[in-house]
Amino acid sequence: MKYLTDYSNIFTRYDLNIEVARQAARKVSKDELLQKVADSVVQGDDEEAAKLTKQALATKSPMDVINQGLIPGMNEVSRLWDEGVYFLPQVILASDAMNAGIALCEEAMGKAMDKKGKVVTHTAEGDIHDIGQVIVNALLNANGFEVINLGADVPVDKVVEACRVNNPVMVTGTALMTTTMTAFPKIASQLKRLGLNIPFVCGGGAVSEEYVTSFELGIWGKEANQAPGMAEDALSGDNWQAMRGKWNG
């Protein structure tokens, strides 16, 4: 078969046009050991992170290991992801590593560390397309939120009940099918009825901005990487109207 040498009239590799110069993660700690802890997070190496956390805990307080090692490492990863240097798997692996370290610190403290706030996540009733949700979970986690992960195919009542019990700053839903996204307005209206005016971010392939902004509480989530920013807004007290104004329209 004949092949061309110049393909410029046929396609453009925009990914190469916009390729982001690689950057190393910055140094985040003056303490050599804590910097190593952070590095293990940046490298997404959960075994290494656990090992180094154990070492660090021998000389440092669990909160210091968390706040000067694990979390600063994760923050670097988030920054590099925001700037387009890192890709999703790097974020997920870093988050796994951070969590491995945090688990050990919590063990050492004898109690769970304080998270920024709770977020309830779920995939709609009848829908098993949960990869979008899995990403959202990981990113929220990586950004210090406590994720109440209800999983896939979750009945409306179960979502509402989880909101009532946990009183999260935000609740999210994912739906990839036009036949399942209809659960979202039902959830919103039950939350309203219970006086739970929790911002309800809905995303997933089937779901359009028009649809989500057609019911109260609803805010449309286009990309999973918006989830942490949205949760920050909710945490800082923005109500659903303010959030919708900012993220949609």
Add this chain to the structure above:
Amino acid sequence: MKYLTDYSNIFTRYDLNIEVARQAARKVSKDELLQKVADSVVQGDDEEAAKLTKQALATKSPMDVINQGLIPGMNEVSRLWDEGVYFLPQVILASDAMNAGIALCEEAMGKAMDKKGKVVTHTAEGDIHDIGQVIVNALLNANGFEVINLGADVPVDKVVEACRVNNPVMVTGTALMTTTMTAFPKIASQLKRLGLNIPFVCGGGAVSEEYVTSFELGIWGKEANQAPGMAEDALSGDNWQAMRGKWNG
């Protein structure tokens, strides 16, 4: 350029597969002159129809010329059209010829002939796509209905007023644009408010069955050639629900 000799793997000429054997119009009158009148209608020759009608009127009553010459000729055309032998232009031309003859008969009678019933037709406000309506007018006309033709781009109020004044057996609307078809439910609701439960047949490219059957009075018209049959039903007393049941769903 290279050409094939056998195109059977590329397209199928279904029109040839279903080509209808040609048939001549049948004889409709024993009277030689009236048969000629009918023939002139079948041939769609309005000048000839006028000439022969004048001749016939010298010896026959206007109602005889109409009922035994002009209308039977037109009926033959309708039959051949129904059977797929004739095409639209033949129907329109025949209808023009019949109307030329009828005008002369009416002149001779000194009054308009009785029509089967009135039908108000229009194209929606803001819409100038009126060819569908033009066909509907011609077919209704050809089938003996009195057409109150409001033309294109007709305001909602004008349609409602025409219905109030004329009390037709049926009203039709044509819309080719999604932005103009929204006039139909408005018309329907005003008619309801005035207690005018007239079957309202809506057609035109933009208009779907779902849309038309979503408001009361509405019956969806897929093809212009359904219009005469629908008008017959309305004339025989079917209400809009019965008509919708029959023609839609």
Add this chain to the structure above:
Amino acid sequence: MKFSSQMAYKSADEMIFGTAIKPVKAKRGLVFGGGHVIPEIVPHPRPGSEKTMKSLLREYERANGDALERCVIVGHPQLLIENEHIFQMTHNPKWGGEIAAQSAKQMDDYLQKYGLKAAYRATIADLRKPDMVNMRDSDYTREVIESFAECAKYADIISIESMGGKEVFDHAIIRNDIAGLLFGQAVLGGIDMEWMWNQIVAIAKKNNCIAGGDTNCAQANTAMFMAGGFISKDVPHTLAALSRAICASRTIVAYECGATGPTKDCAYEDPIIKSVTGVPISCEGKTSACAHADLCGNVIAAVTDCWSNEAVEYHDMFGGTTTAVFTEILGYDVAAMNASIDLGYQKEFQACLVNSDKYRGCHGFMLSPDNAWQIGKALVDNNESLYSRGKAAAIKCGELMLGDPKLKLSVFEKESLEGYMKDMKALPDKEADFIDMCLKKYSKVKGFQPKAYGL
């Protein structure tokens, strides 16, 4: 204005998609007819969005933006976006202008951020319905002209689907009346276009904008859609084909007045136009199934320079919004065509497109490059008047259809065509006589005002 007197192409063999004798450059690096085919996407706003200028701006921002974004996602190098004005955009000339400005800005951003080359075509709505307004002297006429002026400031290309002669055509098409088609399409249409296009070309020049072209959508497309597919019985396909041949006499007037192309996508007469004028053309076929069905889905691409979807209402599909979806499809359509050009296989590829439909139906047959060229030739060889060249084109088209045994015609279609041929041969030779005859014959056609055409 001078009637074209020779063919731009010496033979149909020289005509190929992607290359025109007179290529046209737009801003941001696009060249139409410069060697490769460019996709043209046409979004249509959703009902309700036309309520305010703000809501309509937002609607186009998304619809056009999604098209640009999809190019970047899948790697399509070039895009032409056409916004066909809805009533409100021309009725309020500022609206059309603002939307053009916004779109140009979006395209500048995409060029800068990603290197995507795009261009914008504003197609003004011809609000002048001949049986309702005076074509040359009405508020609508003034709004149309003002809209051109507003849009020419920002758009790369301006176009229109002009309406002259429509009142007579509508009467004639459902009556098998070939004289009415010649009068409505070729004569009245041509006269109105000359009046209109001299103004459009002047506006374009003043604004350093491209005067694209016109289409006989209002008439030849109506005939084609009424003829429909293989189960319609509204208008014979042979008559629709003659109507198409006739309309070349008027559509070409735009280029005779100075328009340069890219022509309007829905002008199925464009292959004929290209054979005569050499301007880059835009065509639509299979990928405009979203807008209408036709029987020449592939062959119509055989000599095109842009490839369009005609119009798609903006809404969501599983794969994204309709404008994104159709941009992706059009872009892949042209990627294969452009690959064929760069590989040197364009003639083989063209043969596949032509063989797909040349004998599927009358339109595919007459718009096949060889026949389109011959019809163009009849046009220039009989260029005494709008009438004479329109009639010559139609007669040639009829002869071709009757002369090629591979084009199967039903008995009805064939007899109809023989009738039209007889009718045409019985018509007066001179345009003046023909006009006299028609002024009488159509004096009672609803709304026909000879004065509005200077007659």
Add this chain to the structure above:
Amino acid sequence: MKFSSQMAYKSADEMIFGTAIKPVKAKRGLVFGGGHVIPEIVPHPRPGSEKTMKSLLREYERANGDALERCVIVGHPQLLIENEHIFQMTHNPKWGGEIAAQSAKQMDDYLQKYGLKAAYRATIADLRKPDMVNMRDSDYTREVIESFAECAKYADIISIESMGGKEVFDHAIIRNDIAGLLFGQAVLGGIDMEWMWNQIVAIAKKNNCIAGGDTNCAQANTAMFMAGGFISKDVPHTLAALSRAICASRTIVAYECGATGPTKDCAYEDPIIKSVTGVPISCEGKTSACAHADLCGNVIAAVTDCWSNEAVEYHDMFGGTTTAVFTEILGYDVAAMNASIDLGYQKEFQACLVNSDKYRGCHGFMLSPDNAWQIGKALVDNNESLYSRGKAAAIKCGELMLGDPKLKLSVFEKESLEGYMKDMKALPDKEADFIDMCLKKYSKVKGFQPKAYGL
């Protein structure tokens, strides 16, 4: 079941669209892979229509009917209609059966009235989500099997998109974990398919129905869609390409169990499958933009026997309903391909399709016939186990990507790929060792039940 040990095609050059080594005949005169490409339209019902069997029957009556009608309107000679079951149609096996019966009846009518040749494919929904049910022993499992039995009575073809290994894959794909892909896709997927497809083939035989095929939609397509276009940052395209190569090891199991094709449209691995098995395949590319975007819109048609839109929700467009619109487009797509075959230009046409995308992205590259064939060869040359052949396919795919300088990779993509290659080379040689390793490594993956795979 025996693992394939040789290639059906001696070289990639012998592979062409429209012709398969083992053509398959359906009722009503259709032959898949018998010399010409057949369009495959897939309608999806609107939300709400699934409420009752009656409303769903009506929805499919229209959606399928519009597709058949459009063929007659524009002259397309052949059509395959696929109905992909929504949840309710498999959960209530009678529903799927009734819809198949109704569709067969519609097709009989169109054959009789117009001479249109059509066939019907029922794709059962695999309701067994591995992390939620026991794959071999659950109510859902029984419903799936029962649905096959119901549909096989009326359908020409039965298919499924099976789910084995999905739980491990989901965990692995977002962690750059190539071992997880090999285990989830090749090993667990292959084991589950053998269990499932022996049953499907038996049901098909009993009912004189065609056992179509399977697809790794649940995994390789998820990877491909996550990799996305040129601005996504979820999964490297190189990893998605490896995931595709790996999945050939499991998708081919259907044919090793006796399925004959036409394969499932969304199985982008099909060109590899065809190179090994010679069964007719169904592919989707540009004209499935209605369902998703991809970077191999044309090249994926290079060796296909059916051409599909993947799925389009039934609703109105200007040009008719979506099923009519996409049937028209698909039909014209294949009309040009079939014209190229009959003209003897199929190799030139194929080159245009391939050159359109071979270097657009990793998927287009590896699915280009030459590379697909080589990956198939690696598969059969290493056919000791599901694992060994999946790994060999992936390594070959990686080598090809790294070895062709025309395939540009970003620094990130390239480094990722080098990492995966290193990881693969470090894996155990023997499947048994690999499985042992994975049973440990993935023991905590949510819902993973080794027993459900007989492990």
